Amino acid sequence: MNTATASRYAAEYQTIAPALPGQTLPWLQALRAEALEQFSAQGFPSPREEEWRYTNVSGIEKKLFSPSADLTAGDVNAGLKAYQMQDAWVLVLVNGHFSAELSVLDGLPEAVSVMGMADALAKQPDRVEKYLGKAADQSEHSFIAFNTAWFTDGLFVHVPAKLVLDRPIQLLHIVTGVDAMATTRNIIIADEMAEAKVIETFISRDGVYAASLPGAGAAISRDGVYAASLPGAGAAVGKDSAYLTAAVTEVFVGQNADLTLYKMQSESEKAYHFGGSYIKQARDARFTHHNFAFGSLLARSDIHVDLDHASECELNGLYLGVKRQHIDNHTRINHLKPYAISRELYKGVLDDRAQGVFQGRVIVAVDAQKTDSQMNNRNLLLSDDAEVDTKPQLEIYADDVKCGHGVTVGQLDEKSIFYLQSRCVDEETARNMLTFAFANEMVDKVEIKGLHDMVLEQVLARFPQQGVNKEWL
């Protein structure tokens, strides 16, 4: 903990506060005040906290990131194109502010509510109050508190009962400001028997490997009110631009509803990312999460799920680290009631000096008899300097359950290499194919073609492409 830094941020807060949304709402003011107090006392999480043991965020404390003011749409458009889904409703957040102008909502059924969080707080505060802070517990760690106090905007998506969306909704977060913070609070609700797919995409104007991705390359220069006073402001966010993303998404899956949430994060080489997804599932609800963590300098994702009676969740994850990236995925599955099923598979590939962290916790409450849970984490280390810290945890308080977990950390399987060689493939190509295949197993789980291809590009941009013929895939 660095209270000196905490107070720097806290002092800065007084200048920022008047511009934050929902200032006239007493409940939100109280929530923000409580959060600010907690953050001021604790600062950013420290590796001394068990849940943050392998991830040191002190780099954030050395900087003072500031929120950018609302930005009007402009040439950011060019950078967005590479990541914008076709055949989807797209909601764009630039530096933490919803941009109606950049968003594409044509043909969205009227019954579906989709709006910026600031708008939602202005127009339908009672509705937001029912959900905000109900899935994410800000007392859990100070990043959530930080987000609650600081959030500038976000997205509010509500799919009403029995409605089945035939196209995905994409929440596209893009950061263009240097030394900016993009602090968003997002709420996604699928009511009883609704079905929806939502894609969260976190990008900077240039991703880590954006140079090799299609559509990137146009120069963009944006500056915000706060950022303008800082050195380097106004410069385009490039490969090496530092900024902070701190996003919290609260998800509510109603009885018998089926929600699939995708997260694809690929940000600047010097950026910090905290993204927390907190999910509450009602009885018989289904929730699937696909987490593609291509990282930034440091990235931490929380995916915490609460399971009610006979609900099902599936958590899939892929983290690919290169250079000096640090990528931490922290999952928690709370089996609160009987008969729920959870399946989890996280795979990591780490090269160079990259560090990966997987913490997977499954908690089975006393009441949660007949729980069926399976968690797996597999890691591939491609370099002697790469590291992975993996910590699966099962806490079982019920006595009639079926729970399993497995972890592997290793190199490529020699038997597989020989098998490919015996099928005419040379050893180096075989290694590349197997590395790709290891990651591709997770990519193949994505059923949305546009997203599948986007994720595939990201994977191929990171690992030796010799041996993987994209045209054949």
Place this chain on the structure above:
Amino acid sequence: MLSIKNLHVSVGDKPILKGINLEIKAGEIHAIMGPNGSGKSTLSHVLSGKGGYTVTEGSATYQGKDLLDMAPEIRAREGVFLAFQYPVEIPGVSNIYLLKAALNSIRKHHGQPEVDAMDFLTLVKEKVRLLEMDEKFLYRAVNEGFSGGEKKRNEILQMAILEPKLCIMDETDSGLDIDALKIVSEGVNSLRSPERSFVMVTHYQRLLDYIKPDFVHVLAHGQIVKSGGADLALELEEKGYSWVEEAAA
């Protein structure tokens, strides 16, 4: 086709093969039989280039070239095909992808252009029908979640498409029920030609009911202790391996 002379192979310090001599001509089918631990699998592994074995003496010449000097993928491109006893599952690589990669490697090795995508698909689908496989298998990951029979059929499919000259079949019948055994055997028989030779490594005579060998060799304690025609397999089935082991001792 293949000439093995006085082949000695060790794993670590332990000698496994102790002077194998074998001549295989084009178009012939040779069965290598023997009890567990006789060195059958070592022989097929060494011929296909698997690591972990040391050749201490002798030679294996394939079409006039030193086979043991080639990397496994070069042997494969030259036309040596190992059908695995336990085909490896490769999640994330589709069957059709591997088939294409393998076929194009062979074509490149022989200075030919890559196969045309449409021609390739036509060829593959024809072979799939021949082996009574579901086309869906092509788009599934290599061997992943396949039953024992499906895995072996997949090996034969690869063989049918890559058209090797020397097929080494390692315990092909293990794990097969009678229906799968018939389909696999029919697949192998359909590939028989005057230019193609087979080495069938097997513990049991059962497979040889379906694929009739020209020669049968009995391997025991790292040496070929008896050779004969197809009848020898029947005799072994009746009398067991101890009969030849004792005769050789």
